[in-house]
Amino acid sequence: MSTASRLMMSALSLLALVLVWQVAAWWAASPLLPGPAAVLAAMMRAAEGGALQRNIAITLARVAASFVIAMLLGSAIGIALGRSPRLNELFGPWVIVLLNLPALVIIILCYVWFGLTEAAAITAVSINKIPNVAVTMREGAAALSRDLDEMARVYRLGRWKLLRHVTLPQLVPFFTASARSGLALTWKIVLVVELLGRSNGVGFELQTAFQMFDVALVLAYALAFTAVVQLIEIGLLQPWERRVNRWRR
């Protein structure tokens, strides 16, 4: 299928979803299930004073900060564990414990220990994400090609060249996989962190709307934010993936 017809199919599919929603709203005829028009109106109202844009920007900044921290630390930990069986024996179980610790527990502990601060919020989100990244990257680092490593040693490539031309390109598929699942996980956890301990951001606004049973505003924020995340995926992640994969047949 060409890009144009694929886009067309996606658009039609989404349009069908909106129609189903509209029919359900008519049938329910309740303020607790507003139709697309009502949600759009709520979105416009929230955007008028700039509140919607401001809160989305604040949440995105938190997502970006914790995402970058988690990807960097998680990759470093994962590569170290993947390269050294010794380290993996010592610290592998720690990663599993962290992986299975509920997000909510980590958030509560961070707020209790570090106070209701920005740093605590971002730390909590990062810690939630780090073990996922570490586990994926560990898999990649353990599967590095011995053949290419020997080639690099014979030709004395040096540390920097080895990392840049031999090691990192082999880890790209694992990095992309954890970046993709990471972005989705991170922004969901950021909303919880905001709900529990921040006084701005999309999560905080959702909580306010929830307390007033303003379902239209809840949906307005949810849809606007989802759209932004989709744009990041299409505009940033996918082109980057295409670029690093251009050597494949």
Added chain:
Amino acid sequence: MSAIGIDITGKQFPARAGAPAREIFRDFRLDVAAGEFLVLLGASGLGKTTLLNIIAGLDTDYRGAIRFEGAPPRIAYAFQSPRLLPWRTVLENVALVLPSGAEGREAARAMLADVGLAELADAYPERLSLGQQRRAALARAFVLRPDVLLMDEPFVSLDEASAHRLRDLLRRLIIRHPATVLFVTHDSREAAALASRIVRLEGTPVHIARDIRVDLGAAERGSPARLQAFLVAAGLAEPEALSDEV
């Protein structure tokens, strides 16, 4: 170019996955003169690759010593598979072994022209045929101007015509950039076509069964019948064995 003194007093493969421990080398000595094209001939699984890996410094788990005459040599190694980086272009793969910069890229481009890959410099290795990938691996080895060139069945799994062309190319490159070559193969015809000296290895642990000087001219090396006659005279082939030895 540098002479190499190989003296391996012991090398074992440890027992692994049901296979018993195996002693590959015991008191193995081999002296290679500077500029020699030495072909190591022997059956698969004998330890020829292990020997190259020890000389290359990739395998350090042995007793003994490898001595190079003079300054530490620049070593290039053409492996059994081309071992190119699939995510770098052919040109980048060749330039990789040189110091970064425009000078290295120019040298790499010139070397690619020498091996007949000028047009494919910006292609990715997976788009190349196996023969072309092996040419690229040769370019990467020679662009370094190596003193010692190790080659581990670098023309295996090619059809005879492509292998023949690559052997011609290798002879031309060696004349232009002389080096001490250790070339591993199990094909005695290939050995006779290239070598200035053939060492036949046998047994466990490995010992030198034959050590033959090869003084053939270019015309003789180009003719299968003359090569066969040489092999028979040297005791490396049976008189009637005209089919490919594999």
